[in-house]
């Protein structure tokens with residue numbers, strides 16, 4: 080992944096996307112500035128893996144552009160199964176951060192993509208400050224866990 084410089088317009092774009100997840104809630108201005116300062120923008124090529132199932136994860140991602148596939152392998156001998164696709168406005172990488180567990184799935188770029196990236200420390204600071212966001216993101220992770228548990232059985 081190649082890091083890009085982030086423009087003020089892109090920072091606003093990030094804010095608009097995550098507002099749907101109640102990300103900022105009633106966060107004070109100082110905290111908001113700190114979080115927005117920590118956002119990075121990365122570009123990745125088609126085929127590149129952004130998260131690898133089983134690896135340690137320490138970042139949260141929000142898709143700015145492009146499309147990505149989510150796939151899972153049940154056992155060492157089974158083939159990966161694609162269970163979802165992600166596009167602009169979608170987020171991922173929350174499960175490893177919420178549960179302090181390895182990545183649950185492999186997320187790879189289906190086309191060249193651009194991703195906003197938030198380090199775990201900032202993600203956890205937002206969670207701690209903002210119960211509305213904690214609820215939204217836990218609900219999302221739980222529904223994804225349900226899909227992981229059920230789609231793989233078929």
Ligand code: CMP
Nearest residue numbers: 163171172173174175182183184223226
């Ligand atoms: P994490 O486990 O940190 O890394 C892989 C990510 O894939 C995971 O967080 C979720 O963000 C994402 N993911 C897992 N299952 C699904 C699903 N069913 N639909 C969409 N995204 C998913």
